[in-house]
Amino acid sequence: MGIATIAVYADQDMAAPHTREADEALSLGGDDAASTYLNGEKILAIALETGADAIHPGYGFLSENSEFARAVEDAGIAWLGPASSVIDALGDKIKARRVAEACGVAPVPGVSEPVTSREEVEAFIASAGYPVVLKRADGGGGRGISIIRSQADLDLFFARHTDASDLGAHFVERFVEVARHVETQSARDTHGNFHVISTRDCSVQRRNQKLVEEAPAPFLPEGAHETLVNASRALFEHVDYVGVGTVEFLLEPDGNIWFLEVNPRLQVEHPVSEEVTGIDLVREQIRIAQGLPLTTPPEPRGHSFEFRVTSEDPSKDLTPTAGRLDEVHWPLGPGIRLELGIDQGDSVQTAFDSMIAKIIVTGADREQALARSRRALAEFSVQGVATPVPVYQDIINDPDFCGVGGFNISTRWFETTFMPTHDYSDLAVPAEASSTADLPRQTYIIELDGRRVSLTLPAGMFNAPAAAAPRPPQPLRSAPRRAGSSAIQAGPHQGAPGDIVAPMQAIVVALAVSEGDQVEEGQLVAVLEAMKMEKPLLAPRAGTVRSLSIKQGDTVTAGTRIANIATEEEAE
Incomplete structure (x- = not known):
């Protein structure tokens, strides 16, 4: 479209792909979400300083923040999302339920x-x-x-x-125990034109976060597609929604369809809708903001899957992990599309989301898309961090998922049916494979007055004189661990009787006890958060909180002692 782009970045993202692809990249001057991607004042100041005409909401962070959208509107900059008033009405899930009830759409x-x-x-x-x-x-x-x-x-x-x-x-x-998660990729323009670009199924989830998505939603019962389209249109028209968004529903086995929420932004899984229609959704967002009519989408053709590649360890119940992508081989070939957040040589941080890439695979029909997906996932390899790709390989070969006559998947299937029957303990990454020691580089990214600059210099120029040759990357797979061995292999503290230890690198977001408190077995002690996943830590036994080794807001590493619970005998 001939539009120049300006990227913003946190300190650790200075060399991220999005900064390299933009025409210009400016620093937000921080290393956590609050001071960077959630800092609307900084982002708006950069937009004004650079003379930006528009701000794209992206997804996550401020994309559903109506106050930020309103500030952008008030500054005279185009907001490439729905109006702040619409985000007010739909971004809040309680208000969204009321909207649904008002326009005849049944919420859960x-x-x-x-x-x-x-x-x-x-x-x-x-x-x-x-x-x-x-x-x-x-x-x-x-x-x-x-x-x-x-x-x-x-x-x-x-x-x-x-x-x-x-x-x-x-x-x-x-809580709807057994249901599919289906959604519509919807869009509406300033002329009142409304279209569902495609349906999607996002039922493969763990901890309420999507893992594998596909378009169009397969095996819908008779009449379901029409119900989804009509409900989505009613919601968009009721609030005068102008822009691109997603309406999410639960589909029960008996055919009941319940409204969940509207995501007033672009979804992570939007590429599968683009692949089966040929519609560029970001381009549509810009066209809508320009007052142009929507592109009329064709009927979906073919089938597309998206696999979220995250730095989550299957051997530790998909716990987020940090490390560096020492060596990566991305799949290539017909029907394969890659969207990368980081690439070979980059480090995975715990401050933000654990997703490092998306692998999108498209075929002429679902069967071909599955066949191509099997090949693409088999071609993918990474050294330095664990990913759930081996899990995805098993999912797309599971009869519940790939059966030609039906789709025996619900939002609880992964956790209650699939994972209990699969063992990934042999996929643990050795501690040395997660090293973030620098390897010699030829390209250096530096910052001058808050702007990202790339310099190409002779390899090894900044290496220490005594630096040895780079250690060969360690393979992802290691020898199977003995049954009963600890999932936490590294950290400053392995745990004594009564100790509560951090299972991962994380931030302490809540403390529920103080030293000297009496607690019961299973009582909440603290809550950790890493890469959008919250982990409650419970008392392993009844007793007295003898020590608290951390405070709220602290960053801890895997194995760090959080607290110690002493029995009555030990406390004496």
Whole structure:
């Protein structure tokens, strides 16, 4: 389209692919989300300084922040997403439920009001039964979701959410145990034209985060496609949504379709819709902002899968890990598209999302797309970090997923059916393979006055005189570990009786106890967060909190001691 692009970056992303591809890249001057990609003032200041005409929301971070969208609008810069008023109406999940009810679209059975007390939740459970789910109204990407299956789960939730404002950010609804996650890639222009570009299925999930997505959604029951399109159109028209967005639904085996939410932005999985229609969705966002009519999409042709390549370790239940991509081989060939967040030689940090790439594979039909996917995933290899690609290889060969006569997948299938029958303990990455020691480079990225500059210099110019030849990268696979061996192989502390240790490098986002507190076995002690995944740490036994080794906001490494719980005898 002939449009010059300006990238912004956090310190650790200075050499990331998006900065290399942009015409200009400017630093946000920080190394965490709050000071960089969530800092709307800095981003807007850079846009004004550089004379930018528009800001693309991207996905995550500020993409659904109505205050930031409004600031962009007020500054006279085009916001390539829905209006701030629309984000207000749909970005908040409680408001979105009310919108759905107002236009005749059925949300998941629940309460479209903020939770104000435990009694309200218990009253809903009394009428709907277990399980229920408590969700943050501003949650996204699988975050802020607490599944309540028992009184113990409810106790744990309220032990963590004691502040009234925090509690009031949640709402309660029935937890739909067995359902597919289907969605529509929708778009509407300033002329009132509305189209569903394609449907998608995103049912392969873990911890409420998508792993494998595909378009169009396969094996829909009769009438479901029409219901999805009509519901999506009603929602967009009711709030005068102008732009590209995704409407998410749950599809139960009996055919019931429940509205989940609207994502007023581009989704991570949007490439599969592009692949089966030939529609460039970012181009459509720009055209819509220019007041041009939508491109009428053709009927979807072929089938497309997207596999999220993350730095998550299958041998540790897909726990996020840090490290460096010492050597990478990306698949190539017909129907294969790659979208890279980092590349060979780059380091994976824990400050942001764990996704490092997307592998998109398209074929003439679902069967061919699966065959190409098997080849593409077999061709992929990486040394230095663990990824879930071996898991994906098993998924696309599982009869529940690839059966030609049906689709026996639900949003709980991966966790309750697939993972319990698969063992990935032999995929542990040796500690030395995660080394982030620098290897000789020929291209150096430096910063001058906040701007990224690339310099090509003789290899080894900045190496220490005593530097040895680079150590050969270690292979991803190691010898199988003995049954019962610890999943945490490194860290400053391996754990003594009563110790609670960090299972991964993470940030301490909450502490629920103080030194000297009495705790019961299973009581919440702390909550860690790494790459959008929250991990509650529970007391391994009843006793007294003898020591707390960390405080809220600390960054800890795998194996670091968080606390020690002493029994009555030990405390004496």
